[in-house]
Amino acid sequence: MSEIRPWRTIVRRQSRQIMVGSVPVGGDAPITVQTMTNTPTEDAVATIDQIRRCEDAGADLIRVSCPDVASTAALGKIVKASRIPIIADIHFHYKRALEAADAGAACLRINPGNIGSADRVAEVVRAAKANGCAIRIGVNGGSLERHLLEKYGEPCPEALVESALDHIKLLQDHDFHEYKVAVKASDVFLAVSAYMGLAEAVDCPLHLGITEAGGLIGGTVKSAIGIGNLLWAGIGDTLRVSLSAEPEEEVRVGFEILKSLGLRTRGVRVVSCPSCARQGFDVIRTVEALEARLQHIKTPISLSVLGCVVNGPGEARETDIGLTGGGNGKHMVYLSGVTDHTVQSEEMLDHIVALVEAKAAEMEAAADAAAAAKVGEPAE
Template identity: 90%
Template sequence: MSVRPWRDIARRKSRQIMVGKVPVGGDAPITVQTMTNTPTEDAAATIDQIRRCEEAGADIIRVSCPDEASTAAMPLIVRASKIPIVADIHFHYKRALEAADAGAACLRINPGNIGSSARVAEVVRAAKANGCSIRIGVNAGSLERDLLEKYGEPCPEALVESALDHIKLLQDQDFHEYKVAVKASDVFLAVSAYMQLADAVDCPLHLGITEAGGLIGGTVKSSIGMGNLLWAGIGDTIRVSLSAEPEEEVRVGFEMLKALGLRQRGVRVVSCPSCARQGFDVIRTVETLESRLQHIRVPMSLSVLGCVVNGPGEARETDIGLTGGGAGKHMVYLSGVSDHTVENADMVEHIVRLVEAKAREIEAAEAALAEQAVAAE
């Protein structure tokens, strides 16, 4: 039982599917996704972008397949990628067949958009033969005409009905390895649709506020919408849709999950907004540290505060802490206890070294525990 029950999030119960070797749904960790924006036929550029997303921590990555040249490049891309590839298909069912044969782990497709039931059956056969899952992606901006006529405008009920219609097409083919998204750029519309869908189905849900905007605006919109759903226990995999580089989407996604205690990766920075009491330039220091510490994958916490008002209290709750002091000397805290001082000129390099050393210490301890567990078997 948690000692802080007010922090507990009870996740919605869903069945689990596999996207390649990555489990989605059930009790699996909430996965973070993004999407490449290079021309897929340029395999080298696409692979280079996937590499950057892998380094940022992406669990799954989506690659658009609008034409035959794109699916022709897929075998090379799939072989080079360390994480599962989702092939994004819109209307042409043959692209789905080609992507499945090329090794895609998942097909993003709306079964009702590709034509006849015979075509749906053909895609399902290809998915089954190649071990592919399917993501149904309903979007408020591309709802079916009959639903727009029925409801008059995009609304939660229309998005959910569209999702259920697409689900039925797969279930009619005895296919159940699917997840569903009901995205909208309107936060209220998306949240309401996801909440309704969560009550109607047991499959994993892929969260997103689509066309959210640029790095700042899109992060805010996504955090409000997706944070609302995640806090309610809804969501098994997420993509933050930003007009920014895909690796930024990954970083924002992890920060969202870290803020809710749903997933931990890398350094969680606690820092003050700064004021006239600051003993050093907090804003520039945090910017530099966040950039310098992006390579750290081990979960840990770092507090950076400009003065002693809240600094000691925050430092007690973090692995490493830094509090501004007078005469250019600042207090460093280790495991919540004041340990030594550091001068302005050495401050950033010193903190980076401490974080890297702490990461190595944690990794060594985890490796030792793993060895003990193996030896005990």
């Protein structure tokens, strides 16, 4: 409903673009949301089932750990079943990277400096080129190289950036440029400072994250502060919210961060009050139920749920559908910012869900019609 205003505009850092399978990362491509499976990778059925839940939540990319031969042996089946590109997580065993590339991984998460000799780096680069794989360099404040810790005395932004540049040089020495980089840390200040320094030093896409962020609530807060600050500054091309929670929750939080900054518009954006004694219905339980029942909506729709008429009408003017609590169990419904009709408490939940679903269907039909009309336009 609300128009884009200049003070809401974020100017993104201009990175070069790479492809992770069929998904563009960097440049003017949408900021992608990714997560990581936590099932044993050799259990392909369980891993595919988890990937499917993450796909339904909106994940653009998904990382799968490949610590052993059994994992890379199952990777081919997983890649074929996945609807989104697979990133193979490799740490010290360069042969796992070779196997993952041959199995169809779209990207290898590997630090070239950690896999041994220059010959091994060359082998991984050859495999990546031969299979069309991108590479994600993942620097972490908790696992910096010994010589950098000795040089700087402790993990610091300069150490993370130097580590990233060292790994990048190993790829560039082999004329490999399809890479993205992360400089994660569990400390928000350290991570944000490192990303800002790296953003000035390189032109490659940056993968954002606050690592080991914590549980669903604490980790969400830390990630929103760290990732949100970087996104607000225009830095970041893809992100993962690292939570001690199910991977699909990471995806949902990632999209909420992007939605709050106007950088992605997927699904229902709920505007709701914290509730007070003025509320005409149980706002907290109503919002919980609506969020659960509307997870299947992919079309961007705004919904305001306010317990009383103090701020309700004002918020409703800015959303596609609005609900404001009233007296005697009768509540006002707004459509496109305008008062439209009332609904009784006992019918309210089902009624709002039906309105959102109908609005989503209407918007999808309009988008399909516009796309069809554009295809039929004569070429200029």
